[in-house]
Amino acid sequence: MFFSKKKFKLASMIACGILASALFTGCGGEQGSSGGEKKAAGDEIVIGSNFELTGNVAQYGANANNGLKLAIKEINDAGGVNGKKIKIVEADAKSEAAEAVNAATKLISDEKVVAIIGPAVTANVIAESQVATDNMVPVIGPAATNPDVTVENGQVKPYIFRACFIDPQQSEVMAQFAAKDLNAKTAVLYLDSSSDYSKSLGKIFKEKFEADGGKVVMEEAFLAKDQDFKAALTKIQTANADVIFVPAYYEEVGKIVKQARELGITAAILGTDGWDDSKVIDIAGKDALNNTYFCTHYFEGDAEVQNFINAYKGEYKTDPNVFAALGYDAGKMLVNAIERGGEDGQKIRDNIETIKDLQVGTGKITMDAATHNPIKGIVVIETKDGVRSLRTKIAPEG
Amino acid sequence: MDFVHQLVQQLINGVSLGSIYALIALGYTMIYGIIKLINFAHGDVYMVGAYIGFAAVTIGNLPILPALLISMALTACLGMLVERIAYKPLRHAPRISLLITAIGVSFFLEYTSMYFVTPTPRTFPEVMPNISFNLGGFIINGQQLLILSITIILMAVLTYIVQKTKLGKAMRAASFDTETAQLMGVDSDKVISMTFCIGSALAAAAGVLVGVYYNTIDPLMGIMPGLKAFVAAVLGGIGILPGAVVGGIVLGVVEALVAGFLSSTFRDAAAFAILILVLLIKPSGLFGKNTNEKV
Numbered sequence A: 001m002f003f004s005k006k007k008f009k010l011a012s013m014i015a016c017g018i019l020a021s022a023l024f025t026g027c028g029g030e031q032g033s034s035g036g037e038k039k040a041a042g043d044e045i046v047i048g049s050n051f052e053l054t055g056n057v058a059q060y061g062a063n064a065n066n067g068l069k070l071a072i073k074e075i076n077d078a079g080g081v082n083g084k085k086i087k088i089v090e091a092d093a094k095s096e097a098a099e100a101v102n103a104a105t106k107l108i109s110d111e112k113v114v115a116i117i118g119p120a121v122t123a124n125v126i127a128e129s130q131v132a133t134d135n136m137v138p139v140i141g142p143a144a145t146n147p148d149v150t151v152e153n154g155q156v157k158p159y160i161f162r163a164c165f166i167d168p169q170q171s172e173v174m175a176q177f178a179a180k181d182l183n184a185k186t187a188v189l190y191l192d193s194s195s196d197y198s199k200s201l202g203k204i205f206k207e208k209f210e211a212d213g214g215k216v217v218m219e220e221a222f223l224a225k226d227q228d229f230k231a232a233l234t235k236i237q238t239a240n241a242d243v244i245f246v247p248a249y250y251e252e253v254g255k256i257v258k259q260a261r262e263l264g265i266t267a268a269i270l271g272t273d274g275w276d277d278s279k280v281i282d283i284a285g286k287d288a289l290n291n292t293y294f295c296t297h298y299f300e301g302d303a304e305v306q307n308f309i310n311a312y313k314g315e316y317k318t319d320p321n322v323f324a325a326l327g328y329d330a331g332k333m334l335v336n337a338i339e340r341g342g343e344d345g346q347k348i349r350d351n352i353e354t355i356k357d358l359q360v361g362t363g364k365i366t367m368d369a370a371t372h373n374p375i376k377g378i379v380v381i382e383t384k385d386g387v388r389s390l391r392t393k394i395a396p397e398g
Numbered sequence B: 001m002d003f004v005h006q007l008v009q010q011l012i013n014g015v016s017l018g019s020i021y022a023l024i025a026l027g028y029t030m031i032y033g034i035i036k037l038i039n040f041a042h043g044d045v046y047m048v049g050a051y052i053g054f055a056a057v058t059i060g061n062l063p064i065l066p067a068l069l070i071s072m073a074l075t076a077c078l079g080m081l082v083e084r085i086a087y088k089p090l091r092h093a094p095r096i097s098l099l100i101t102a103i104g105v106s107f108f109l110e111y112t113s114m115y116f117v118t119p120t121p122r123t124f125p126e127v128m129p130n131i132s133f134n135l136g137g138f139i140i141n142g143q144q145l146l147i148l149s150i151t152i153i154l155m156a157v158l159t160y161i162v163q164k165t166k167l168g169k170a171m172r173a174a175s176f177d178t179e180t181a182q183l184m185g186v187d188s189d190k191v192i193s194m195t196f197c198i199g200s201a202l203a204a205a206a207g208v209l210v211g212v213y214y215n216t217i218d219p220l221m222g223i224m225p226g227l228k229a230f231v232a233a234v235l236g237g238i239g240i241l242p243g244a245v246v247g248g249i250v251l252g253v254v255e256a257l258v259a260g261f262l263s264s265t266f267r268d269a270a271a272f273a274i275l276i277l278v279l280l281i282k283p284s285g286l287f288g289k290n291t292n293e294k295v
Helices: A002-028 A058-077 A097-109 A122-134 A167-181 A196-211 A230-239 A250-262 A279-284 A303-316 A322-339 A345-353 B003-035 B042-058 B064-090 B095-117 B142-164 B166-176 B178-183 B188-214 B223-236 B241-262 B264-281
Strands: A044-051 A085-092 A139-141 A160-162 A186-192 A215-222 A243-245 A268-271 A292-296 A358-360 A363-368 A373-375 A378-384 A387-394 B132-135 B138-141
Touching: A044 A058, A044 A097, A044 A322, A058 A085, A058 A303, A058 A322, A085 A097, A097 A122, A122 A139, A122 A160, A122 A196, A139 A322, A167 A196, A167 A243, A167 A268, A167 A292, A167 A378, A167 A387, A186 A196, A186 A230, A196 A215, A215 A230, A215 B264, A230 A250, A230 B003, A230 B241, A230 B264, A250 A268, A250 A279, A303 A322, A303 A363, A322 A345, A322 A358, A322 A363, B003 B042, B003 B138, B003 B142, B003 B166, B003 B188, B003 B223, B003 B241, B042 B064, B042 B095, B042 B188, B042 B223, B064 B095, B064 B188, B138 B142, B142 B166, B142 B188, B142 B241, B166 B178, B166 B188, B178 B188, B223 B241, B223 B264, B241 B264
Parallel strands: A044 A085, A139 A160, A186 A215, A186 A243, A243 A268, A268 A292
Antiparallel strands: A292 A378, A358 A363, A363 A373, A378 A387, B132 B138
């Protein structure tokens, strides 16, 4: 009922749009194509930002939005694209799938955006993909690492892209790292049972780690926003495993690592890109983070990411985290697609698909047209005495 | 690690977690005792307290104790303000209106804070040395002991206020029958205002201590502890001060044992199952007397 009403409303809006455009094209010549004629407001190109600015994942959405705004500000300060400024209209996905759809609908039908960046979290990007596809508005999900974001029933979704690697790659890298580099035989999974991200990473890690000859001896779970992990950690301690895999976000990770070390757990703790925030060090403390490793999208010490980090620090007076970096990358990708002659959704879509060797904030990327995943490397980072260093770098495939 | 060892360590974990629930539950139960309001905004008052303490430590460069007192004082004012603006006009409205208003206040505090402090979590600087004691293989943390002792001290002070002072007598009278108390010369509005003042100060103390102990605070940090403290208050017998403390500690221990010996996935389910069981079997809680509802 809810959806059908919404769809009806949308459909009628589009119908009105078509009627109106038919009237205008009658005397105005050729302008606008079927379905989504865009407001060619003279010297502006309007894009939508649909991030979680409030709600329980607002910290990720807000950071990604900052990254995006920086990318757009840079191009506007440099004179814009082909003489036109890019304008961002912000909508709030409110950390809920239904709200992400509402926000996307509003951006598309009221603001006539040519493309949408966001939301940050997988589930919200998946939720909005239908309305974006129906209206032929391309979407880039900066940090949506779940494979299902760009693929449905084995078919790539034509208008949905991402600016990051996908989850199975992360789990494979970490499982292999545990088995080969750390010579681990046993592992414990400690997962955030309120997040699909964490659960799917845990599942694939288990498959890969056991395929490499290891054994997952215990699986425990916590919930996002938990403060106290000592009960489960006391239990995990009894398993006496070589490594503990905690694919989760930095706020909980910091506390888990801190409390684990307080209880005397010395095993290596492994994680994924959710760990990538300098706050982990503040929360856990320097000593606690010794013997921890995680994989992520870029290493902050790499020469090629310095431009981005410095620009971000200059703009926001704080270090960027991984969401900010990926929001920035998504912005750069979109700018590139617009620069190469994309002013409507269809053109931009085609151009994103053909991005090749584009220098973005975190490195060089090429879009894989078959999967809509960028081809990018993965880095494994080790933290020692509060300082991060690059442990290994896995080059992009293909 | 053998079974007994693990059991004792889990009991330590549980008591330390439970003492935080207890501290929040004290404020919950006091407010319920006086105006029969489940103050859903209590968890968010606790969050504001944590932020004030954080500001005092980072911007004001104060040591932890003055920061704690400042946070308690300012949050007490906030509590009174909330009562004056949001709850007082509804004094004679049906209780459900008050409850819904409390939920509204809760959201208001959460998202106003989020607007000002941004949703990014903040980390407390290390304001006190974190010493772990290793007693024959059992690990106890200095901060855990601190939280537990502050909880017990505050409960004792509160019990004294409620049982021995004139204000306490007025509180008990107002709790028994607000209107009759008023006829006997008790200034009910003042008593209710003071209740919010004390309750919010307790929440602020809990907020600052949690910030120091767990090292992070964020604008939505009050939701879950608020709910757990509600369970603790109901378990102990809502409106009864020692009940809140015992309820909090029992809840913490149950959570630790469930997570340690069954599965950590069931931990929260167990906490809320307790709420349902208490309401079914003994709605007045562990310390409550069964009384028939007056019609």
